[in-house]
């Protein structure tokens with residue numbers, strides 16, 4: 001296998017409150033089904049990490065592994081289940097994935113070993129004080145919000161994961177594990193539609209976007 005899509009979909013969806021999030025449907029299709037279908041044309045195989053005891057939704061064809069307690073351990077299980085040269089890690093919870101972003105991330109991963117979709121921050125950023133009021137302004141210059149997909153040479157990402165496991169280091173994404181070990185990560189312009197469905201408000205946005213996306 002040359003390129004594999006790895007989809008961590010083993011989260012419990014606590015903040016959304018509708019059961020395991022990857023199985024939640026938007027306009028008749030599961031979040032996982034939408035993510036897998038967007039990736040499949042660009043890769044040689046699709047691998048999904050599922051919550052223990054659950055099977056794939058009917059609208060998804062993929063090889064599966066059982067996920068771990070955290071996103072990080074779910075991705076490590078996926079990495080160990082493939083021999084692909086390049087892997088693309090993508091959250092099931094980001095169902096609207098433009099093909100141009102997938103192609104750009106794969107190309108950058110091949111070129112420098114690690115890459116992620118990301119967007120320059122548009123809002124003013126402030127760290128709140130202990131009481132929740134305005135604390136410290138953070139200049140947004142050169143700040144990017146990190147999305148997925150993220151692309152890696154598999155050997156590079158596996159080494160970073162194993163080092164993080166040994167050191168007890170936890171990260172919320174995979175590119176962060178590469179950066180921690182001093183590796184270069186290319187920022188590839190992502191897309192506003194790649195937002196992660198996390199809260200009920202995000203689900204409402206996804207429901208509004210789906211008919212336009214599907215048309």
Ligand code: C5P
Nearest residue numbers: 008009010011068069070071074092093
């Ligand atoms: O919780 P969060 O929205 O950050 O999760 C991001 C992605 O990681 C989701 O697609 C979720 O299903 C996945 N995940 C996982 N295993 C976990 C926790 C989260 O595969 N234990």
